[in-house]
Amino acid sequence: MNEYDEGHALSTVSVVVRLFALPLLTVQIDNQQRELNKSLFKKDVYQSAVTPSSLDQSRSILTGEYHQGHDPIAAKLNPFIEELNSWVDSISLPNKWIVEGIHPPTLECRKLAKVVVLQLLKNYSIYPSRISATIEEGIFINYINHVDRLDLSIEVYNDLDIAAIVTRDKEIIMSADIANENFTEIIQIFKARQLS
Amino acid sequence: MKILQRLFRFLKQGSYPKTLLIKGRTKLSSSAFQDDDKLFRAFQKDDLDENENIRLETIKFPDISSNWSRFSVAKDVKFRKNGLKTDGCYSITVLVSRFKKIATPVHHPISDCVYPNYAHVEIRVLYEGEDVLFEPPRGRKIKPKSKKLEYRQNLKDSLQIELRSE
Numbered sequence: 001m002n003e004y005d006e007g008h009a010l011s012t013v014s015v016v017v018r019l020f021a022l023p024l025l026t027v028q029i030d031n032q033q034r035e036l037n038k039s040l041f042k043k044d045v046y047q048s049a050v051t052p053s054s055l056d057q058s059r060s061i062l063t064g065e066y067h068q069g070h071d072p073i074a075a076k077l078n079p080f081i082e083e084l085n086s087w088v089d090s091i092s093l094p095n096k097w098i099v100e101g102i103h104p105p106t107l108e109c110r111k112l113a114k115v116v117v118l119q120l121l122k123n124y125s126i127y128p129s130r131i132s133a134t135i136e137e138g139i140f141i142n143y144i145n146h147v148d149r150l151d152l153s154i155e156v157y158n159d160l161d162i163a164a165i166v167t168r169d170k171e172i173i174m175s176a177d178i179a180n181e182n183f184t185e186i187i188q189i190f191k192a193r194q195l196s
Numbered sequence: 197m198k199i200l201q202r203l204f205r206f207l208k209q210g211s212y213p214k215t216l217l218i219k220g221r222t223k224l225s226s227s228a229f230q231d232d233d234k235l236f237r238a239f240q241k242d243d244l245d246e247n248e249n250i251r252l253e254t255i256k257f258p259d260i261s262s263n264w265s266r267f268s269v270a271k272d273v274k275f276r277k278n279g280l281k282t283d284g285c286y287s288i289t290v291l292v293s294r295f296k297k298i299a300t301p302v303h304h305p306i307s308d309c310v311y312p313n314y315a316h317v318e319i320r321v322l323y324e325g326e327d328v329l330f331e332p333p334r335g336r337k338i339k340p341k342s343k344k345l346e347y348r349q350n351l352k353d354s355l356q357i358e359l360r361s362e
Binding site for chain 1: 240242245251252253254255256257278340341342343344345346349350353354
């Protein structure tokens, strides 16, 4: 199996997971999620920038090492979190890019990409449709909002900068540089109808 | 080494596109580009997503190499270093390459012994206030990253597949 096939196989697995498992999970935790979101909004945490310390805390919550018993949502998300972690770890650079002198995603870049996908899963219940290496040296992450026909592409670069873009069909709706892993503004565009 | 290169060139003379040969022609200025001229670029099968569209993450910018339609056809992209017979080709127009005046094409003939290419063009970065007819040097950086991503996204959304990869 070559790199393309591996990526495709992973992508197929994620499609199956999203098609069957995620809707079931969403139904189960929908009410809990709503309540949690309400309380988060009240505390003004949902809208605030993510600081390194809060990232550490949420990461430990997500990996189940912290308050697993008190955070049923995180516990239910564990299988998806494991899959996302493995997905990011498995990303490799196509040989033709290696020949061209393109650098593969660094360890730090992979760590940051994991933080991004886990944050977006936990905070906004979105799951990537594709994760791969980018020729711009880093990790590319794509999300699709089928309801509003919106496409969100995020690139986490080896220098740990992050850029994101939202498009509908072939129209660019918004692009932004993401500081402090704060996706609030771009997610509000990407999930406008669901969040309203 | 040069003897080997000459031998290689002699052997492939029959198939090499004559329009790509330099033949003493000089580089043209940016004003020679027409908005609807095409810029051809090679791709491979693994550059496509499941819907057979070019993936955004495979598009590198800046200093994108391409072939000018004025002196070449789509399949000529296969005649380059590391080119494959199975390569596909997509095109963008000169107008697309000048999206938001972020970049502009520069004619850059390659007088290589093995792969001479008179049609070669590089899409290079323009700085704020520079005209699209200005010829920027190679190697400029583009900031912020979101601007670069926007340019690549527009290129992806505007490109046309000319030749399918095998």
